Amino acid sequence: MHPISLLYTALLLLVTTTTAATFPAINLDTATHRPTSTNTTVSGLTITLYNNIRFAQPPTGPRRFRKPQTPPPHQSGIQDGRHRLFSSDCVSTAPASVPFPELNGTTWGQEDCLFLNVWVPEGVRPGDGVPVVHWLYGSAMGLYGWASSTHEDMDANVGLHDGLAALRWTRKYISRFGGNPDDITAMGESAGAAMITLMLVAEEGKIFLPFQKAFISSPAMLPRRNVTTRRENVYKQVLKSANCTSLDCLRHTSPRTLAAANKHLLSDMPSGSGGGTFGPGIGLGPFPDGEYITDASMVLFRHGKFNPQVRAVIVGNTADEGLATTPDIRSPAEFAKLVRMALPGANDSSVQTIREMYPYPDSWIDRVAQDWTTDSTHACNARAIARAYAEKAQRYVFSVPPATHFLDINYFFFKDNTSTPVVNVSLAHQFQSELLSFLHQPAGKGSAKWPLYGDTAKTANVTANGLPTTKDPWATRPKCEKILRIIEDTATGA
Ligand SMILES: *[C@@H]1O[C@H](CO)[C@@H](O)[C@H](O)[C@H]1NC(C)=O
Ligand SMILES: *[C@@H]1O[C@H](CO)[C@@H](O)[C@H](O)[C@H]1NC(C)=O
Ligand SMILES: *[C@@H]1O[C@H](CO)[C@@H](O)[C@H](O)[C@H]1NC(C)=O
Numbered sequence: 234m235h236p237i238s239l240l241y242t243a244l245l246l247l248v249t250t251t252t253a254a255t256f257p258a259i260n261l262d263t264a265t266h267r268p269t270s271t272n273t274t275v276s277g278l279t280i281t282l283y284n285n286i287r288f289a290q291p292p293t294g295p296r297r298f299r300k301p302q303t304p305p306p307h308q309s310g311i312q313d314g315r316h317r318l319f320s321s322d323c324v325s326t327a328p329a330s331v332p333f334p335e336l337n338g339t340t341w342g343q344e345d346c347l348f349l350n351v352w353v354p355e356g357v358r359p360g361d362g363v364p365v366v367h368w369l370y371g372s373a374m375g376l377y378g379w380a381s382s383t384h385e386d387m388d389a390n391v392g393l394h395d396g397l398a399a400l401r402w403t404r405k406y407i408s409r410f411g412g413n414p415d416d417i418t419a420m421g422e423s424a425g426a427a428m429i430t431l432m433l434v435a436e437e438g439k440i441f442l443p444f445q446k447a448f449i450s451s452p453a454m455l456p457r458r459n460v461t462t463r464r465e466n467v468y469k470q471v472l473k474s475a476n477c478t479s480l481d482c483l484r485h486t487s488p489r490t491l492a493a494a495n496k497h498l499l500s501d502m503p504s505g506s507g508g509g510t511f512g513p514g515i516g517l518g519p520f521p522d523g524e525y526i527t528d529a530s531m532v533l534f535r536h537g538k539f540n541p542q543v544r545a546v547i548v549g550n551t552a553d554e555g556l557a558t559t560p561d562i563r564s565p566a567e568f569a570k571l572v573r574m575a576l577p578g579a580n581d582s583s584v585q586t587i588r589e590m591y592p593y594p595d596s597w598i599d600r601v602a603q604d605w606t607t608d609s610t611h612a613c614n615a616r617a618i619a620r621a622y623a624e625k626a627q628r629y630v631f632s633v634p635p636a637t638h639f640l641d642i643n644y645f646f647f648k649d650n651t652s653t654p655v656v657n658v659s660l661a662h663q664f665q666s667e668l669l670s671f672l673h674q675p676a677g678k679g680s681a682k683w684p685l686y687g688d689t690a691k692t693a694n695v696t697a698n699g700l701p702t703t704k705d706p707w708a709t710r711p712k713c714e715k716i717l718r719i720i721e722d723t724a725t726g727a
């Protein structure tokens with residue numbers, strides 16, 4: 234997985250080239266790139282990869298904990314992206330507990346990681362203006378993107394600004410590859426989806442968005458409103474883990490020490506966040522900084538403070554997001570503690586209100602905790618986005634058992650049943666055709682077949698047997714409304 238990937242899609246019908254594809258070198262002002270490798274997909278389409286394109290200055294040394302600086306450095310000669318072919322990932326740690334079998338418990342990546350990749354199908358030429366997908370990857374986010382203090386000369390939410398810089402690069406340069414800068418879909422899952430969600434409410438919806446459509450899958454983010462104090466505590470833990478007492482020390486410490494500190498924070502320290510982020514306290518993830526992001530996205534969407542420029546949105550979540558992503562909870566007291574990790578000021582009656590949203594006995598308290606994670610960290614974010622964009626939005630709930638976080642990925646990106654196992658191949662193809670139809674709607678009317686969300690809160694229910702339309706359960710059950718009411722009271726400390 235590379236840090237930011239651009240999957241570049243062409244309308245398959247337009248692709249008529251029968252001769253061997255040739256892909257030109259592309260001048261990107263600060264560098265010229267030629268293809269790194271060319272492959273054929275399972276459906277027989279030839280696709281080339283322009284790998285490891287820098288979109289900003291390396292965020293190292295004095296640029297640590299700063300918004301990305303552009304333009305990227307000048308590189309002479311023709312770049313083929315092979316250098317660092319498999320090593321341009323950002324510094325990443327997957328804690329032992331995360332449900333990713335091959336990644337959990339490992340650390341990899343490098344600090345100099347502001348690269349993106351462009352995939353171009355054969356036959357696409359500059360001027361063709363084909364639709365573009367810009368994929369924002371999701372994963373455990375570390376100190377590089379999210380540590381900051383209001384008392385220090387450092388920027389907040391650097392990771393979010395990195396993501397935006399990548400999208401701005403796409404808007405500026407994708408036409409040189411044959412893409413349409415006015416037809417870009419930002420697509421992401423989990424943390425990547427949370428980044429897109431935050432872009433929609435950045436400056437309360439007033440920024441110029443470098444994309445026109447959004448595909449938001451399982452946005453993973455707790456409803457945080459004011460973490461001013463808790464953010465300082467995280468920063469102090471970052472200093473301590475790096476054996477530093479000042480920002481200057483953090484900026485001068487070796488990449489190896491910083492990576493070790495990051496691993497320690499994400500892997501060894503108990504996460505206090507209750508889902509959605511890893512690391513101590515509120516965890517290392519995006520948060521309202523009072524300027525760029527002024528409040529919890531759920532609250533901003535509810536009050537109309539979101540970006541109107543978006544032409545179409547698909548937003549989905551799995552039915553049981555919390556199933557493998559919630560800590561083991563064994564008693565009502567532990568459940569209350571979990572709730573207060575997110576809402577430290579929640580009084581007993583609010584905790585009780587939350588407990589009563591889930592009609593299970595105390596012997597099923599783990600199930601209650603999982604459902605709370607599903608709602609507070611994912612589904613109510615998805616509902617808030619769909620409700621806000623209403624006539625521009627389409628929604629899905631992924632219900633194929635066990636309907637855990639990330640399970641839907643295999644359906645959008647289905648290749649074969651070994652690398653992307655699914656229960657029903659024709660369902661995966663149907664899901665992919667919905668996605669393609671969304672990407673190819675030039676007027677931004679959304680996917681051709683799924684209903685618009687509208688006032689009636691229609692959703693596609695993705696089941697093993699097909700995709701019937703139903704009513705969004707997070708619109709009919711009052712859970713998201715109750716959660717919103719509770720967090721809107723500043724006393725809960727969300
Ligand atoms: C192209 O195929 C080769 C061989 O299967 C593989 O190693 C490489 O990762 C592929 N490259 C891309 C960009 O998919
Ligand atoms: C990854 O998770 C599995 C299943 O929970 C666990 O058995 C294994 O020890 C973990 N791997 C590492 C390296 O922590
Ligand atoms: C956030 O909390 C801090 C400290 O608890 C407080 O000083 C500040 O006024 C709060 N900000 C807002 C916008 O409520």
Ligand SMILES: *[C@@H]1O[C@H](CO)[C@@H](O)[C@H](O)[C@H]1NC(C)=O
Pocket residue numbers: 474475476490491493494
């Ligand atoms: C910080 O210092 C302690 C004690 O010397 C050491 O064990 C630890 O590895 C150091 N941390 C880092 C990130 O280098």
Ligand SMILES: *[C@@H]1O[C@H](CO)[C@@H](O)[C@H](O)[C@H]1NC(C)=O
Pocket residue numbers: 650654655656657658
């Ligand atoms: C795909 O593989 C999984 C196991 O890896 C299996 O359960 C499933 O039935 C397979 N799906 C199809 C459509 O063959």
Ligand SMILES: *[C@@H]1O[C@H](CO)[C@@H](O)[C@H](O)[C@H]1NC(C)=O
Pocket residue numbers: 657658659660661663697698699700
């Ligand atoms: C697989 O999904 C398709 C819808 O894409 C549905 O028509 C078919 O009945 C499903 N197969 C089974 C065995 O449920």
Ligand SMILES: *[C@@H]1O[C@H](CO)[C@@H](O)[C@H](O)[C@H]1NC(C)=O
Pocket residue numbers: 630632694695696703704705706
């Ligand atoms: C989706 O379909 C599954 C399987 O039929 C069902 O259990 C679930 O209740 C449905 N969800 C919604 C929101 O209708």
Ligand SMILES: *[C@@H]1O[C@H](CO)[C@@H](O)[C@H](O)[C@H]1NC(C)=O
Pocket residue numbers: 580581582583718719722724725
């Ligand atoms: C508990 O908190 C809720 C929501 O923050 C508030 O409406 C309610 O008045 C509080 N109850 C008591 C007894 O303080």
